[in-house]
Amino acid sequence: MTERILVVDDDPTFNAVLVRSLARRGWDALGCYAHDDVLAMTQKFGAQRVVLDLNLDGRSxxxxxxxxxxxxxxxxxxxxxxxxxxxxxxxxxxxxAVQYLAKPTNVTAILNAFVSELPQPERIPLPAPMSVNRMEWEHIQRVLLEHNGNISATARALKMHRRTLQRKLLKRPANE
Incomplete structure (x- = not known):
């Protein structure tokens, strides 16, 4: 019996491509698009592995x-x-979760993430200092999480105009 992977992503194109790629590699894969359907589909499908998008239609x-x-x-x-x-x-x-990966990624990296759950201590490279822009991005993400994704409450907490915060959130995170 092959192991089953449930792909949970609200982007139908990405979801379909990932499911098809996993199927080509011999996995029994199924796609799920809606936040509310995930638990029922996991139980019904009997998934042993789940690829879960962090943002599903605006919900975490x-x-x-x-x-x-x-x-x-x-x-x-x-x-x-x-x-x-x-x-x-x-x-x-x-x-x-056993791993956390940033998009874009490939099927090999996703499958390797299931195998190598935690990095070995001797393999962890010394962290390079973060840029100021990256530190700002990290801080905004932390405050946004503390306010359950509420943009207005996050903007008030950061003493920033709501539109400014929205513009910053639309940008990709700064590189290290």
Whole structure:
């Protein structure tokens, strides 16, 4: 019996391409597009592995990690995101995800993430100092998470105009 992978991403094109690529590699893969359907599909499909997008139609995928593990305790979850930040990576791992990957990525990297759950201590490179722009991005992401994604509350907490915050959030995160 092949292991089953549930791909949870609200982008239908990315979802379909990833499911097709996994199927070509011999995996039994199924796509799910809606935040509300994930738990039912996981139980019905019997997924042992889940590729979970961090942002599902404006809702956080992090809230699905613990319920997924409650349904299938041995399930391995890899979180994918187009807007990676240290804050959300730490939260995802604390909640039970085995890896956190930034998009764009490929099928090989996703499959390797399921195998190599945690980096070996001797392989961890020394961190390079973050740029000021990257530190700003990380701080905004942390405050946004603390306010449950509420842009107005986050802007007030950061003492920033709401439109300025929205423009900053539309940009990709700064490189290291």
């Amino acid at each position: 995928g992090l809230g699905l990690i613990q319920p997924l593990l409650n349904i299938v305790p041995h399930c391995k979850i890899v979180v994918l995101t187009g807007y990676a930040s240290v804050a959300t990576a730490v939260d995802a791992i604390k909640l039970g």
